[in-house]
Amino acid sequence: MSTDAVSILDGNTFVVSDNRGDINATPTDTSGLFASDTRFLSTWNLTVDGQRLNSLSVDHLEYFASRFFLVPGTGTVYVDAKLSVIRQRAVGDGFREQLTILNHSEEPVTLTVRIDAAADFADLFEVKNATAKKGKHYTRVDKRQLLLGYARETFVRETLISTDGDVQVDDSGLTFVVRIQPHEDWKTELRVEAIGALRRGAAPPHRPGTPTAATKSRRRGEAENAEARMSRNLDAWLTKAPKLDCDNDDLRVTYRRSLVDLAALRFSPLVAGDYSLPAAGLPWFMTMFGRDSIFTSLQALPFAPELARTTLRALADWQGAVVDDFRDEDPGRILHEMRYGETAAFEEQPHSPYYGTADATQLFVVLLDEYERWTGDLALARQLEPEARAALNWIDEYADLRGNGYVYYERRNEQTGLENQCWKDSWDSISFKDGRLPGFPRATCELQGYAYDAKVRAARLARIAWKDPAFADRLEAEAAALKRRFNRDFWVADGQYFALALDADGNQVDALSSNIGHLLWSGIVDKSKAKAVARHLMSDRLFSGWGVRTLAKGEQRYNPIGYHVGTVWPFDNSFIAWGLRRYGFHDEAARIAAGILDAAVFFDGRLPEAFGGYERSLTRYPVQYPTACSPQAWSTGAPLLFLRTMLGLEPSGDNLVIDPALPDNAGHIALYDIPGRWGQRDAFARRRSLRG
Numbered sequence: 001m002s003t004d005a006v007s008i009l010d011g012n013t014f015v016v017s018d019n020r021g022d023i024n025a026t027p028t029d030t031s032g033l034f035a036s037d038t039r040f041l042s043t044w045n046l047t048v049d050g051q052r053l054n055s056l057s058v059d060h061l062e063y064f065a066s067r068f069f070l071v072p073g074t075g076t077v078y079v080d081a082k083l084s085v086i087r088q089r090a091v092g093d094g095f096r097e098q099l100t101i102l103n104h105s106e107e108p109v110t111l112t113v114r115i116d117a118a119a120d121f122a123d124l125f126e127v128k129n130a131t132a133k134k135g136k137h138y139t140r141v142d143k144r145q146l147l148l149g150y151a152r153e154t155f156v157r158e159t160l161i162s163t164d165g166d167v168q169v170d171d172s173g174l175t176f177v178v179r180i181q182p183h184e185d186w187k188t189e190l191r192v193e194a195i196g197a198l199r200r201g202a203a204p205p206h207r208p209g210t211p212t213a214a215t216k217s218r219r220r221g222e223a224e225n226a227e228a229r230m231s232r233n234l235d236a237w238l239t240k241a242p243k244l245d246c247d248n249d250d251l252r253v254t255y256r257r258s259l260v261d262l263a264a265l266r267f268s269p270l271v272a273g274d275y276s277l278p279a280a281g282l283p284w285f286m287t288m289f290g291r292d293s294i295f296t297s298l299q300a301l302p303f304a305p306e307l308a309r310t311t312l313r314a315l316a317d318w319q320g321a322v323v324d325d326f327r328d329e330d331p332g333r334i335l336h337e338m339r340y341g342e343t344a345a346f347e348e349q350p351h352s353p354y355y356g357t358a359d360a361t362q363l364f365v366v367l368l369d370e371y372e373r374w375t376g377d378l379a380l381a382r383q384l385e386p387e388a389r390a391a392l393n394w395i396d397e398y399a400d401l402r403g404n405g406y407v408y409y410e411r412r413n414e415q416t417g418l419e420n421q422c423w424k425d426s427w428d429s430i431s432f433k434d435g436r437l438p439g440f441p442r443a444t445c446e447l448q449g450y451a452y453d454a455k456v457r458a459a460r461l462a463r464i465a466w467k468d469p470a471f472a473d474r475l476e477a478e479a480a481a482l483k484r485r486f487n488r489d490f491w492v493a494d495g496q497y498f499a500l501a502l503d504a505d506g507n508q509v510d511a512l513s514s515n516i517g518h519l520l521w522s523g524i525v526d527k528s529k530a531k532a533v534a535r536h537l538m539s540d541r542l543f544s545g546w547g548v549r550t551l552a553k554g555e556q557r558y559n560p561i562g563y564h565v566g567t568v569w570p571f572d573n574s575f576i577a578w579g580l581r582r583y584g585f586h587d588e589a590a591r592i593a594a595g596i597l598d599a600a601v602f603f604d605g606r607l608p609e610a611f612g613g614y615e616r617s618l619t620r621y622p623v624q625y626p627t628a629c630s631p632q633a634w635s636t637g638a639p640l641l642f643l644r645t646m647l648g649l650e651p652s653g654d655n656l657v658i659d660p661a662l663p664d665n666a667g668h669i670a671l672y673d674i675p676g677r678w679g680q681r682d683a684f685a686r687r688r689s690l691r692g
Contacts (some may be wrong), residue, residue: 001627002325005031008091011267012036012066012279012286012340013194019055021068021087022046025120028130030283032122033095033159034195035168037287037341040094040159041129042285044192046087048101048111050070053085064230083109092226094159094193101187103180111177114188118157121150123341124284125349135342137139139171142604144607146174155345158195163188187628207541210565236262241303241676244643245354247667250601251639257605258639261631262300264355266307275310281609281632282469288338288353290315290360291423291635299574299637301374302644302674308371309380315364316387320355320394325412328356328421332387334364334393336418351418358399358409358421361391362450369457374675381465392458392475395451402440405485406502407451422447423572424550428557429564430501433510435556438503445498445536446515447523449485456523478584496532511534512552514572520579528529530583537576538588545575546595560613560623567610567625570596571634581645586661593642600639608634647671649681654678660685 013035017023031042036652048080060066062212067088071081082105088098103109114268115251120467121133135152146169150160154607162504165188168175178186231666237259244255266276267288275431278300279285280292293315297308320333327350328336336357344352345623365388371379381388401408411417418425430444433435455475462472490498498516516533518523523535526658536542541552551558573596580589599622609632614622629635647669648659656678662669666687673680 002686005064006058006060006068008064008089008093008095008283009064009264009282009286010277013091013093013197013409014282014286015041015089015091016368016527017044017282019058019068019088020046020053020070021066021097022052025122027120027122028127030127033194034124035094035194035287036192036285037124037339037344038157038194039122039124039411039650040119040157040194040195040197041117043116043122043240043385045116046070046085046099047114047116048083048085050112050114056084061088062234063260064092065227077397078669083111090227090230092230093197094191096227097190097192098188099188100185101180102185103182106182106417108178108179108181109254111180113178114173115161116173117146117148117161117174118172121157123340123343124339125151125341125343125351128284141169141171143167143169145169146171152342152453155342156196157342160191160193160195162193164400165189177273177396208331211354234260234263237304242538243672245668245670246512246673247669250605251597251666251669252602254597254605254607254639255643257600258636259303261606261636262296262304262307262633263300267632267634267635270343272414275306275313277307277314277330277556277665278313278633278637279631279637284629285632287340288314288335290334290336290596291357291363294360295571295575296366296633296637298370299571299634299641299644301370302649302676305375305675308367309375309377312364312368312380312384313359316384318353319387324355327351327352327354328412330355330394330398332390332392333398334360334391336360336421350413354417356409356411356413356421358407358447359423361394361399361452362407362447362454364388365458366450367522369461372461374676376654378465380459385461385466388458388461392454395454396478399451402504403484406443406489407447408504410441424513424564426563428562429550429634430509431511431557431565433555434513438501438507438509441504442501442509444492444501446522448482448490449524452479452482452486452524453522455482468688474475483524483526486524487529491529492678496527497536498533511555511557512541513555514542514550514569514576516547517548517572517576517579520583521575522579523582525583528587531612534580534583534585534588536578539590540615543592544568544595544613546599546611547592547623549613561625563610565612565627568596568599568609568613568622569635570599570607570638571632574634574638574645577645578641581648581661586648588686589645590661590663590666593646593663596638597642603630606631607638608632609635643669643671647685649674649683651678653675656681656683658683658685662687679689 015033016031023031023044032039043472056069070085082593084102086100093381139148140147180186265279268276278296280289293311307598320329320336333355335353338353340350343349399407409421423633456479459472462468500511500513501509551565557565577589577592602621608628608630610625650657671683
């Protein structure tokens with residue numbers, strides 16, 4: 001997306017336009033109206049008397065609505081305009097746009113107002129890969145409606161554009177001829193419906209035909225009710241969340257931005273009914289991702305525990321059941337990604353769903369236990385016992401590709417499957433210090449930490465929820481053995497850190513990376529080695545001053561603006577800080593929290609997916625990564641986890657333990673009405689000096 005792009009979204013429906021409200025999508029950009037992985041509008045241009053308009057400002061009303069203030073004219077010199085135009089747009093199963101033109105002159109004006117519209121119905125994967133459509137496009141015109149359609153066998157997607165005003169409709173848009181008296185205005189309302197997109201509780205799709213008065217009234221009511229419903233829903237979401245009081249205005253802005261963006265990213269797949277889980281991020285990942293949804297749910301547990309409940313239920317419903325090489329599916333495996341577009345429907349991509357992730361399965365068990373620890377919801381822990389056991393079986397039965405007790409990955413779908421199936425899933429993210437790429441299969445270090453944590457946590461659930469102490473004993477013994485092996489086989493003795501991975505022959509892939517922070521979070525690190533790990537994380541090679549880099553300076557593939565080889569990821573840092581807290585490195589965790597939260601100020605409180613890994617001393621602001629998703633769910637969740645880490649919030653039985661450790665510039669922080677098995681609890685903290 002361009003830097004002046006304007007986005008509004010609601011669940012899996014979003015609109016990306018320029019700052020005039022216009023859409024002019026190219027085959028490879030993400031402008032347009034998207035729903036369920038399909039672009040339902042690729043052109044949406046407003047002209048007045050044949051001229052495009054200039055933007056004065058954009059008012060971001062809510063995550064689902066924006067208002068554009070425009071004037072006619074071209075060139076760089078502003079001349080007092082006699083007309084102004086306001087476009088107010090709200091998304092929801094398409095979008096509704098109210099168009100207002102104001103005549104500021106002393107004479108009446110007659111204007112030709114034109115909306116050019118087109119839909120390429122591109123699948124998101126087609127946008128990414130610039131591939132051509134294989135079906136047929138069609139249009140149907142009625143007095144006040146334009147239907148744009150696409151069909152390929154039984155796969156049909158349609159965009160219905162309608163208005164209540166006097167209009168001339170043709171195959172490529174709508175034309176209004178209007179006369180506006182002096183100091184008066186003209187208004188009309190345009191509705192764009194995405195027919196064929198997944199929607200919850202929607203009426204049957206409308207077909208072309210002259211709308212009756214009752215139909216027009218119903219549609220207007222549905223649109224207004226949808227906008228009012230979203231507004232009420234956001235108010236309820238914010239009211240329900242814990243209240244933050246602090247001395248730092250920037251932290252308050254970031255906290256509210258995180259809550260609002262998390263609300264915007266809530267997604268309700270059909271299996272979730274009326275409940276929602278976090279979609280991964282705009283623009284590419286507005287759907288269910290196993291890893292991303294789990295990590296975000298973990299971050300948000302003290303603030304919105306219901307996200308974790310829905311995530312667990314939805315992922316359990318789609319848990320792998322068979323061995324399917326096309327989808328990299330195994331029994332017990334948790335999905336990586338679910339898609340609803342054309343390429344998935346015709347199995348040109350395996351994402352219906354795709355299971356090529358080597359960490360979501362362990363993390364599913366971790367989330368189930370952490371959710372029960374936080375909420376006391378034993379009923380869900382019991383309900384999902386079969387799925388949790390199947391996930392644990394996957395670790396031993398299907399993930400141990402080398403028979404040495406470690407979780408490895410290697411794609412079985414050579415054409416479209418992911419090479420790297422850890423969270424750093426770009427092609428060059430796993431390397432030796434000298435830059436060589438290891439062969440497959442690969443066993444990255446954090447996968448073993450997640451497996452260890454899953455077994456320890458499942459042992460607790462086996463005792464308190466599943467009433468199977470023998471199984472608990474077995475899991476604890478397996479976890480202890482894994483920890484011993486791991487601290488022997490992954491430890492780079494001459495560098496005093498853990499290797500990024502083992503290759504197929506068991507050799508250490510010895511690059512120094514941020515993954516070692518996830519090992520602290522999982523608890524797999526021997527206490528005798530933890531101090532060395534923390535020292536590396538806070539060294540100049542990894543810690544930029546803004547946050548921990550994904551790959552250390554000095555490694556051959558290090559690049560401060562490389563996707564997984566030197567950038568700083570807020571999500572990554574939030575779990576590193578949590579891990580440092582777990583091992584008692586309170587001040588180090590606070591420094592990381594302070595760095596990332598300072599960076600958030602330069603992004604207006606909305607942390608992007610990643611930003612540059614340059615030293616903080618080189619620039620007064622964090623350097624933007626050009627194609628970072630924003631908002632992205634686990635970046636949105638990062639400030640929430642930092643708040644939990646700084647306040648030292650940990651459930652202990654039916655109580656909430658509060659053990660704050662704030663950075664020097666934090667001042668006073670209070671978090672009120674923290675939900676959990678204890679009901680609601682308040683947490684207070686004041687700054688203290690960092691220990692040397």
